[in-house]
Structures are given as structure tokens and as C-alpha cells.
Amino acid sequence: MDEILGQVLRSAVWERLDMLTELADRADAPSLLSVARSELPRLTEGWRSMLAAHEPDDRGNCPTCSGRWRQQKAPCSVWRAAYEHLVAGGLAPEKPARHALDAFPRRMPAAAR
Ligand SMILES: [Zn+2]
Known part of the structure; x- marks a missing residue:
């Protein structure tokens, strides 16, 4: 995969995550329920696929x-x-978790990606 395609792919994923975060923060209850029903299975399947690898x-x-050496x-x-975000973080009260997330920039600088 060339560098530009990789950058497009990463940007699309970051934007999708930002959109889901925005929805979780601001959507009304019926919209949130609809998004949860469509997106949660996609997210869990994504985690399963990544963890299987x-x-x-x-x-x-x-x-x-692992590398060759x-x-x-x-x-x-x-x-x-996965454990931190799905198991340990899932049991944490919402307020401290939000503060912990707010300490990190929503988007990493382009040079760090
Ligand atoms: Zn690994």
C-alpha cells in the first residue's frame, strides 16, 4: 500500500471515530439507539477480526x-x-474515563501517525 493510500485510509478511520464520538456526545436518544444498533456490531466484529490476527x-x-528477528x-x-478499553475501561465510571480520554488529543499530529 503506498503512502498516500495509507494516509487516506488512516484519515477515513480517524474521521469515522470522531463522528461516532460526536454522535455519542450529542445525538438524541432515538438517533443514538439507531447508531448503536448499526455500529456496535460493526465495532465488535472489527475488534474480533483484529484480535484474531x-x-x-x-x-x-x-x-x-513478531518480526523475523x-x-x-x-x-x-x-x-x-483490548483488555484496557473493553474490560477494564468498561467498568470504570463515566466521569473519570471521560477525563482520561480528554487528556489525549483527539487526533494525533500527522507526523506521529
Ligand atoms: Zn500482536
């Missing part, structure tokens, strides 16, 4: 994060992020 192999390494022991950063 990071399932440990029979030596306990992540085949996606360096093996990444499971759980890799993708699994740790």
Missing part, C-alpha cells in the same frame, strides 16, 4: 507483532489495549 501462536508469541510475547499491545 493477534492470537498467540503455539509458542505463545503474537504472529502479527524479534518475537513479541503474548499478550501483545493489541490484546492489552
Whole structure:
């Protein structure tokens, strides 16, 4: 994938995430219910697909994060992020989680992506 296509792809994903965040913050209840019904299955399927690619192999390494010269022991950063956001973060009260998210820029600088 060339650099421009990669940039377009990343921008589209960031914009989609921004749109969903905006909807969660501002949409009225009927709109939010409609979005949740359509988007939650897409998001859970996306997580499943991504996590499947990071399932440990029979030596306990992540085949996606491992390189030729360096093996990444499971759980890799993708699994740790999944646990943090889906399990640990899911139990946190809304207020502290919001503050934690607000501490991070919504969009990373282009050079850091
Ligand atoms: Zn991995």
C-alpha cells in the first residue's frame, strides 16, 4: 500500500471515530439507539477480526507483532489495549474515563501517525 493510500485510509478511520464520538456526545436518544444498533456490531466484529490476527501462536508469541528477528510475547499491545478499553475501561465510571480520554488529543499530529 503506498503512502498516500495509507494516509487516506488512516484519515477515513480517524474521521469515522470522531463522528461516532460526536454522535455519542450529542445525538438524541432515538438517533443514538439507531447508531448503536448499526455500529456496535460493526465495532465488535472489527475488534474480533483484529484480535484474531493477534492470537498467540503455539509458542505463545503474537504472529502479527513478531518480526523475523524479534518475537513479541503474548499478550501483545493489541490484546492489552483490548483488555484496557473493553474490560477494564468498561467498568470504570463515566466521569473519570471521560477525563482520561480528554487528556489525549483527539487526533494525533500527522507526523506521529
Ligand atoms: Zn500482536
